[in-house]
Amino acid sequence: xxxxxxxxxxxxxxxxxxxxxxxxxxxxxxxxxxxxxxxxxxxxxxxxxxxxxxxxxxxxxxxxxxxxxxxxxxxxxxxxxxxxxxxxxxxxxxxxxxxxxxxxxxxxxxxxxxxxxxxxxxxxxxxxxxxxxxxxxxxxxxxxxxxxxxxxxxxxxxxxxxxxxxxxxxxxxxxxxxxxxxxxxxxxxxxxxxxxxxx
Numbered sequence: 001x002x003x004x005x006x007x008x009x010x011x012x013x014x015x016x017x018x019x020x021x022x023x024x025x026x027x028x029x030x031x032x033x034x035x036x037x038x039x040x041x042x043x044x045x046x047x048x049x050x051x052x053x054x055x056x057x058x059x060x061x062x063x064x065x066x067x068x069x070x071x072x073x074x075x076x077x078x079x080x081x082x083x084x085x086x087x088x089x090x091x092x093x094x095x096x097x098x099x100x101x102x103x104x105x106x107x108x109x110x111x112x113x114x115x116x117x118x119x120x121x122x123x124x125x126x127x128x129x130x131x132x133x134x135x136x137x138x139x140x141x142x143x144x145x146x147x148x149x150x151x152x153x154x155x156x157x158x159x160x161x162x163x164x165x166x167x168x169x170x171x172x173x174x175x176x177x178x179x180x181x182x183x184x185x186x187x188x189x190x191x192x193x194x195x196x197x198x199x
Contacts, residue, residue: 002069019128020065021053023103023135024073027096028056031075034095038088040081048075086154093150097139104132104189108196126193133189134182143175144168 005013029051032043043049048056056073057065065071075096082088107129111122140148144163153159162168175181 001067002065003067005069006066015124015127016069016131017065019124019131020071021057021062023100023128023132024071025051025053025056026103027099027135027139028073028075030095030099031077031092034092035075035077035082038082038084038092040078040092042076042078042081046076090151090154093147093154096147097136100132100136100139104129104136104192105196107132108193111193112197129193130186130189133192134186137185137188141175143171 002013002016005016029049032049035043036049050056054062056075057071058074061071061073077092079089079092082092084091107125111125111129114122114125139146140151142148142152142159145168149159149163149168153163
Protein backbone atom coordinates (compact mmCIF):
# COMPACT_ATOMS: atom_id res chain seq x y z
CA UNK A 1 0.00 0.00 0.00
CA UNK A 2 1.01 3.62 -0.56
CA UNK A 3 1.24 4.26 3.20
CA UNK A 4 4.36 2.04 3.28
CA UNK A 5 6.13 4.75 1.28
CA UNK A 6 5.90 6.91 4.40
CA UNK A 7 8.39 4.56 6.04
CA UNK A 8 10.62 3.72 3.07
CA UNK A 9 10.59 7.11 1.27
CA UNK A 10 8.99 9.74 3.55
CA UNK A 11 10.02 12.73 1.42
CA UNK A 12 8.55 11.12 -1.70
CA UNK A 13 5.37 10.29 0.25
CA UNK A 14 4.80 13.88 1.39
CA UNK A 15 5.64 15.28 -2.05
CA UNK A 16 2.95 13.13 -3.66
CA UNK A 17 0.36 13.95 -0.98
CA UNK A 18 1.01 17.71 -1.25
CA UNK A 19 0.98 17.72 -5.06
CA UNK A 20 -2.20 15.62 -5.35
CA UNK A 21 -4.08 17.72 -2.78
CA UNK A 22 -3.00 20.96 -4.48
CA UNK A 23 -3.82 19.65 -7.97
CA UNK A 24 -7.25 18.22 -7.10
CA UNK A 25 -8.19 21.39 -5.21
CA UNK A 26 -7.40 23.56 -8.24
CA UNK A 27 -9.09 21.01 -10.52
CA UNK A 28 -12.34 21.33 -8.58
CA UNK A 29 -12.03 25.11 -8.32
CA UNK A 30 -11.66 25.26 -12.11
CA UNK A 31 -15.00 23.44 -12.41
CA UNK A 32 -16.51 25.91 -9.97
CA UNK A 33 -15.19 29.02 -11.68
CA UNK A 34 -16.33 27.70 -15.07
CA UNK A 35 -19.81 26.99 -13.67
CA UNK A 36 -19.99 30.50 -12.21
CA UNK A 37 -19.01 31.93 -15.61
CA UNK A 38 -21.93 29.97 -17.09
CA UNK A 39 -24.41 31.53 -14.67
CA UNK A 40 -24.52 28.75 -12.07
CA UNK A 41 -23.93 30.10 -8.54
CA UNK A 42 -24.18 26.65 -6.90
CA UNK A 43 -20.42 26.50 -6.12
CA UNK A 44 -20.67 29.81 -4.27
CA UNK A 45 -23.89 28.90 -2.47
CA UNK A 46 -22.43 25.63 -1.20
CA UNK A 47 -19.18 27.24 -0.04
CA UNK A 48 -17.00 25.43 -2.56
CA UNK A 49 -15.17 28.48 -3.90
CA UNK A 50 -12.41 27.94 -1.37
CA UNK A 51 -8.83 26.69 -1.29
CA UNK A 52 -9.69 24.38 1.61
CA UNK A 53 -8.95 20.86 0.30
CA UNK A 54 -11.22 19.24 2.90
CA UNK A 55 -14.20 20.97 1.27
CA UNK A 56 -13.30 19.64 -2.18
CA UNK A 57 -11.96 16.22 -1.30
CA UNK A 58 -13.57 15.30 2.01
CA UNK A 59 -11.90 13.45 4.86
CA UNK A 60 -12.49 10.06 3.26
CA UNK A 61 -10.61 11.04 0.10
CA UNK A 62 -7.72 12.50 2.08
CA UNK A 63 -7.44 9.37 4.21
CA UNK A 64 -7.64 7.15 1.13
CA UNK A 65 -4.91 9.25 -0.49
CA UNK A 66 -2.54 8.65 2.43
CA UNK A 67 -3.37 4.94 2.59
CA UNK A 68 -3.69 3.94 -1.07
CA UNK A 69 -2.35 6.89 -3.08
CA UNK A 70 -5.74 7.40 -4.74
CA UNK A 71 -7.99 10.43 -4.20
CA UNK A 72 -10.98 12.22 -5.67
CA UNK A 73 -12.87 15.49 -5.35
CA UNK A 74 -16.19 17.02 -6.23
CA UNK A 75 -17.65 20.37 -7.15
CA UNK A 76 -21.45 20.76 -6.89
CA UNK A 77 -22.87 22.35 -10.03
CA UNK A 78 -26.33 22.64 -11.55
CA UNK A 79 -26.20 22.23 -15.36
CA UNK A 80 -29.80 23.44 -15.66
CA UNK A 81 -28.52 26.93 -14.77
CA UNK A 82 -25.86 27.03 -17.48
CA UNK A 83 -26.50 29.77 -20.02
CA UNK A 84 -25.06 27.79 -22.90
CA UNK A 85 -26.72 24.44 -22.16
CA UNK A 86 -24.78 21.67 -23.88
CA UNK A 87 -21.74 23.88 -24.55
CA UNK A 88 -21.81 25.02 -20.92
CA UNK A 89 -21.68 21.44 -19.70
CA UNK A 90 -18.73 20.71 -21.96
CA UNK A 91 -16.86 23.83 -20.82
CA UNK A 92 -17.46 23.17 -17.11
CA UNK A 93 -16.50 19.50 -17.45
CA UNK A 94 -13.37 20.30 -19.44
CA UNK A 95 -12.22 23.03 -17.04
CA UNK A 96 -10.95 20.55 -14.43
CA UNK A 97 -8.71 18.45 -16.70
CA UNK A 98 -7.52 21.57 -18.51
CA UNK A 99 -6.42 23.04 -15.18
CA UNK A 100 -4.24 19.97 -14.67
CA UNK A 101 -2.83 20.35 -18.18
CA UNK A 102 -1.98 24.00 -17.48
CA UNK A 103 -0.38 23.06 -14.15
CA UNK A 104 1.59 20.29 -15.86
CA UNK A 105 2.92 22.71 -18.48
CA UNK A 106 3.68 25.31 -15.79
CA UNK A 107 5.74 22.82 -13.80
CA UNK A 108 7.60 21.81 -16.98
CA UNK A 109 8.43 25.48 -17.61
CA UNK A 110 9.63 25.85 -14.01
CA UNK A 111 11.64 22.67 -14.43
CA UNK A 112 13.40 24.13 -17.47
CA UNK A 113 14.00 27.46 -15.73
CA UNK A 114 15.22 26.24 -12.37
CA UNK A 115 16.83 22.88 -13.12
CA UNK A 116 20.22 24.55 -13.53
CA UNK A 117 19.92 27.07 -10.71
CA UNK A 118 19.20 24.65 -7.87
CA UNK A 119 16.59 27.02 -6.40
CA UNK A 120 13.83 24.42 -6.61
CA UNK A 121 13.92 20.63 -6.38
CA UNK A 122 14.08 19.08 -9.85
CA UNK A 123 12.51 15.90 -8.48
CA UNK A 124 9.57 17.81 -7.00
CA UNK A 125 8.91 19.80 -10.18
CA UNK A 126 9.13 16.69 -12.37
CA UNK A 127 6.79 14.77 -10.06
CA UNK A 128 4.32 17.69 -10.02
CA UNK A 129 4.32 17.85 -13.82
CA UNK A 130 3.92 14.08 -14.08
CA UNK A 131 1.03 13.88 -11.61
CA UNK A 132 -0.87 16.74 -13.24
CA UNK A 133 -0.47 15.38 -16.76
CA UNK A 134 -1.55 11.95 -15.51
CA UNK A 135 -4.64 13.51 -13.90
CA UNK A 136 -5.36 15.33 -17.17
CA UNK A 137 -5.22 12.12 -19.21
CA UNK A 138 -7.08 9.99 -16.67
CA UNK A 139 -9.96 12.44 -16.23
CA UNK A 140 -10.53 12.59 -19.99
CA UNK A 141 -11.43 8.90 -20.13
CA UNK A 142 -15.09 8.61 -21.28
CA UNK A 143 -16.13 6.69 -18.17
CA UNK A 144 -18.71 7.94 -15.64
CA UNK A 145 -18.25 9.77 -13.33
CA UNK A 146 -15.06 11.16 -14.91
CA UNK A 147 -15.08 14.52 -16.69
CA UNK A 148 -14.36 12.85 -20.01
CA UNK A 149 -17.69 11.05 -19.87
CA UNK A 150 -19.61 14.32 -19.40
CA UNK A 151 -17.76 15.85 -22.35
CA UNK A 152 -18.24 12.89 -24.69
CA UNK A 153 -21.85 12.29 -23.61
CA UNK A 154 -22.71 15.82 -24.73
CA UNK A 155 -21.09 15.16 -28.11
CA UNK A 156 -22.59 11.66 -28.31
CA UNK A 157 -25.93 11.81 -26.41
CA UNK A 158 -26.44 8.06 -26.80
CA UNK A 159 -23.84 7.61 -24.05
CA UNK A 160 -25.87 9.53 -21.43
CA UNK A 161 -27.90 6.54 -20.13
CA UNK A 162 -24.64 4.89 -19.00
CA UNK A 163 -24.29 7.36 -16.14
CA UNK A 164 -27.36 5.81 -14.48
CA UNK A 165 -25.98 2.27 -14.62
CA UNK A 166 -23.20 0.35 -12.85
CA UNK A 167 -21.04 0.64 -15.98
CA UNK A 168 -18.87 3.40 -14.52
CA UNK A 169 -18.16 1.54 -11.29
CA UNK A 170 -17.38 -1.68 -13.17
CA UNK A 171 -15.14 0.11 -15.70
CA UNK A 172 -13.24 1.97 -12.96
CA UNK A 173 -12.66 -1.24 -11.02
CA UNK A 174 -11.49 -2.94 -14.22
CA UNK A 175 -9.03 -0.14 -14.92
CA UNK A 176 -7.45 -0.46 -11.49
CA UNK A 177 -7.27 -4.24 -11.84
CA UNK A 178 -5.56 -4.15 -15.26
CA UNK A 179 -1.81 -4.53 -14.63
CA UNK A 180 0.18 -1.52 -15.71
CA UNK A 181 -2.77 0.71 -16.63
CA UNK A 182 -1.76 3.52 -14.29
CA UNK A 183 1.88 3.06 -15.22
CA UNK A 184 0.92 3.31 -18.90
CA UNK A 185 -0.76 6.70 -18.42
CA UNK A 186 2.20 7.91 -16.35
CA UNK A 187 4.59 6.85 -19.11
CA UNK A 188 2.63 8.91 -21.62
CA UNK A 189 3.02 11.85 -19.24
CA UNK A 190 6.75 11.10 -18.97
CA UNK A 191 7.06 11.08 -22.75
CA UNK A 192 5.34 14.46 -22.98
CA UNK A 193 7.59 15.95 -20.29
CA UNK A 194 10.80 14.65 -21.86
CA UNK A 195 9.73 15.86 -25.29
CA UNK A 196 8.95 19.31 -23.87
CA UNK A 197 12.28 19.48 -22.02
CA UNK A 198 14.20 18.56 -25.14
CA UNK A 199 12.69 21.42 -27.15
